[in-house]
Amino acid sequence: MAEFTASVYQNEFLPDGGTDVNAIVTVQCTGAGSVGGAGGSTAGEVIIVDTSGSMGPQTMAAAKQAAQTAVGEIADGVWFAVIAGSDRAMLAYPQVSSGPGMVQANAQTRAEAQASISRFVGSGGTAMSTWLTLAMQLFGSIEGLTQRHAILLTDGENREDAGKLDLAIQQATGYFQCDCRGAGTGWQVEELRRISQALLGTVDIIPTPETMVEQFRQMMQTSMSRGVADAQLRVWAPQGAQVLFVRQVAPTVEDLTARRTTVNPLTGAYPTGAWSDESRDYHVAVRVAAKAIGQEQLAARVMIAIGDTVLAQGLVKATWSGDSSLTTRIDQQVAHYTGQTELAAMIQEGLAAKAAGDEATATTKLGRAVQLAAATGNDEATSKLRKVVDVDNEAEGTVRLKRTVDKADEMALDTASTKTTRIKK
């Protein structure tokens, strides 16, 4: 049985009249186990491969190999299916036209699926909404699935009427999780990020076909290690208080504030998806009514729950004090992740401004990003930023945009923008 712990990092001291309480809550999961099981599993995997005409022969060959590798990683007993996606979605495996659209993995079904993948031919357009919708139908055809995960690979941008993809994302939200990968540079980071964020997954670029197999192997291995099907982060705040925001801040920045569902009038639940043995950090901000100096109260209970069972709880407190040496201190973790969140925003906004031709804004924002990446010790962001800008002064954030930038480097910076580093202890 999986065990969770929650640790709170905060400065609980507020000045006279202070109302806003910030805390970082680290949630650690151990003993998650894995999804496999010879006697049958309640986990389902769908692999979606773009088979539109835009897929070049090299990319297509790599994609087939990657998808076959991923199939090979699916644990015995796990239900799975493979979708070939173009301007419509084809169920490539299992080849059925009615009844359950998924099969349980074993040596034979994996080999059959790999054979089906080897027959993929690129043709047609790209209509991602149909891919997501078919994945939903396949998951829905198996009764009793508690854990649903998909991997989506594309090389191009969506060619559909505006709104269709959004609708499909909306329907799939909360139903299955989806990791997205873009091959080459012909796809839209923003588009895949919209899918992966809503579906609690990751997004990344696969700039060259050679690395694709390894990425798929890792993605499927990670998914197989998630023995905890679905956990919720719950935040209780006192009567009259306001939850300002709830963000996952590690390993990536994901704003969960708008994903709140009501548990009871004082408690909201935020989706966190499936868990393996891992730890994630959450930044919770609550606004409470100021009390007199010397008073202490609870500002939030941050809980991790599976179903209706609360497995761990962290207490976020507020104590009003007249001692400014206590109240002016900002917690190191809160400061660190506030910087990392701003870093993600600066990179995304800077790249958007650059794409729109607004070089002044792009320079300012990416300059601020360089400064924040250095200050918070995010070396990955620093090295990726340095491929897009020339840095004059890191500490002050003065940069110049590079005249020629590899498109793949820019996209890699964009997809990695939400990745955070933990504080150096």
Added chain:
Amino acid sequence: MNCPHCAEPLADGAAFCEACGQRVGAAPATPAAPVDVSEEASPFEMTAATRAPGRPTASGPPACLQCGGTVGPDGYCEQCGSKRPSERDHFREQPVPTVAGVCDRGVRKAANEDAMALHATTQAGGRVVLVVLDGVSNTDHSSEASMAGATAARDVLLTPLPSGLGTDTSRNSAVKQVFGAAVQAAQDAIVGFTPEGSDKPPSATFAVAVVEGQRLHIANIGDSRAYWLPDAGPGVQLSVDDSVAQAQIAAGMDRKVAEEGPQGHAITRWLGEDAPDLVPHLVESVLTEPGWVLVCSDGLWNYASVPSAVAEQVAAAGTTDPLELAVALVGFANASGGHDNITVALARVEGTAPAPSPPPASGQNAAGETTVETAPPGETDG
């Protein structure tokens, strides 16, 4: 049904309004009532002394002192998030329905150094003992010492005061001896907490009220007070402060200016190893009307010093239940700032048929007070 505060519709059975968050309807849970040991069936159990703080409360989940909500297993209210105070930081006692007290840390102080001990016999018109000690802050073990002192003094007063003696003089002298013993017991308990070679030994004020039938006895050292607050007519402060402010008032300074001045809270006499002397002010009174005997620490009277101001708060609470009234008075002091620990001990006196007694004098001594013992030389006895 709509919310009485904001008129928004309410869900059936809602204890709080979803729109404005105010409490509506009846409180879902009442504060845990102290265990009344008089419930135990024993032919010899004539009294109902309450136990020391630290005892387990009545069964069931504890109620939040701020909003009446349920306190969770983590020690915080599940409704408003308020921290549940420790048993020492806030305790309530109600030995009999007509006698109760609340001892509270207040808002600003880090610890509760006030102490309270009550005793009451169960039969109608029986004896009541109210003891309040205010531990001086910044002294060692002040909190434990004051509690031990209050309990020790209360235990001395468990037996009835001497009566049936031939003359007033002999009775007064006997009563004086009993109060002297109570002070000494408190003193011994407090000194017992003094660490070896302490340069700030624990010290405390001392205020006691004993009601026996119609007779009320007050003994005090320091600036904790006793008031008699009749339902009709003006109230009186019966205790005499041993404070710089009191000396200044006696010398003609305005009461408000003196009490709020820089020396307003400096006391001139106290209990403890370095106590100047151990002679309490003693006051005796005959109560014929219904009303309240109140013993309190300065945490309350800081915000309502003159008897009429205290009486105003008593009237505002609008209750005849002593615990409800004590909670209301503590709430008033906390709402006014709660700068100090607050202790409120109350005994309800229903009055009897007017006993043949001398007509009351006018002014401050309206209750018919007679001073038995005055302050030592150099002190002013109000």
